[in-house]
Amino acid sequence: MSSGKDEKYFKNISHRERAIFEGAITMGALFHQFIGTPVSKESAKALKNAIKESMELQPCIEEVDVRIDFGDSSGLENEYAYVSLTGEMLDVKVVSNYHGKKAVTRMHYIEELKYPLMYVESIY
Amino acid sequence: MSSGKDEKYFKNISHRERAIFEGAITMGALFHQFIGTPVSKESAKALKNAIKESMELQPCIEEVDVRIDFGDSSGLENEYAYVSLTGEMLDVKVVSNYHGKKAVTRMHYIEELKYPLMYVESIY
Amino acid sequence: MSSGKDEKYFKNISHRERAIFEGAITMGALFHQFIGTPVSKESAKALKNAIKESMELQPCIEEVDVRIDFGDSSGLENEYAYVSLTGEMLDVKVVSNYHGKKAVTRMHYIEELKYPLMYVESIY
């Protein structure tokens, strides 16, 4: 997307580090933009699609894939049949690419940590 | 969506007031959930669709319609060809209905006020 | 805060209805702006204060009071000692006033509904 005018701001990091940097920004952005959105099993597809299309606009982002897991769906047994999106429900992959260096950033809930961890799943 | 278990919490307001109340909640929610989302002319359709489907889940909401106006699109002339969604870009209608009383809540930027005003456009 | 230039947009609702309308907007806004924010027992005071001060800026809002309840705090027993703010943790009161008509809008989690309900607690 960029014509390269921004390159001077990234001279102190490598191509690999830029890929990591941009993947991480997008993962943090995605979480804090969309957590809290009302979602049901019926509306999940539209929400995942909007998350994907909006986050793929960000610099160096090649692909974003989002899964929303309602778990045992007990959260949906409330009076209104929808829930607010939480980090525990999300499983996200962000592929960033800078000059051929690719990072796959992942976020999903990790039982052992009791936390939706963001980490670099692979890089090459 | 509701089976009516919540009705006891709304005894002190009329059906018409409940329609106003729920339309207003959804408008405030919509603005503060989605402002800041990256959006381009290409991704706008997916974002509008997700806003509509998520906000129509809220109590008493019958229909939500969203327009995103890029204006003279000068905002898109940046290095990355997308912008963060702002209140100035939005024109939204929320139709709420409680036991036959309908409110149409509207939000759009009003030049005279220099502000994206939320108001009750019609009620019947 | 307003000099009254916006009054023509509210001719079709009563003063009492305007108070309800503005309280509801602010409650919806508050929820969807701040849900997802990282919060610990130490940072809760600063967060509550910012929520209060920002939401009291909105039209017709006289007072906003926020409580954050960490429950049995089991959510804080994760690896990082903080959680993302959820609707279940919040207990909020918004007092709106339009030409002397006051509405107290409340939101808190209601076990019976399994839902953080927004409703008009009192109006006079």
Place this chain on the structure above:
Amino acid sequence: MSSGKDEKYFKNISHRERAIFEGAITMGALFHQFIGTPVSKESAKALKNAIKESMELQPCIEEVDVRIDFGDSSGLENEYAYVSLTGEMLDVKVVSNYHGKKAVTRMHYIEELKYPLMYVESIY
């Protein structure tokens, strides 16, 4: 904050890369959590403080400093004397530290790019 249980998820990146990664997450998070918040000159201090305290909770974050610039303040000349926080108004520094490797991530509006750029200002 972490006891190190999460370290196995970060074996494929260096300490320096981890510092970059965590700084970037927090910058993306900060932007998308707080953009849209109502803010005036009077409330800015409380908002900056809450941003700082909440974002310093995130993994590996040592310090967050936020400036909010109202520019020529023409945005405040509206009917209600406050604005919604935008990326253009923010100047943020995030210091992340992982095992002694420090990254300073910065975001501010850059006229040449017409964009609030996030970049690594220094690393050591």
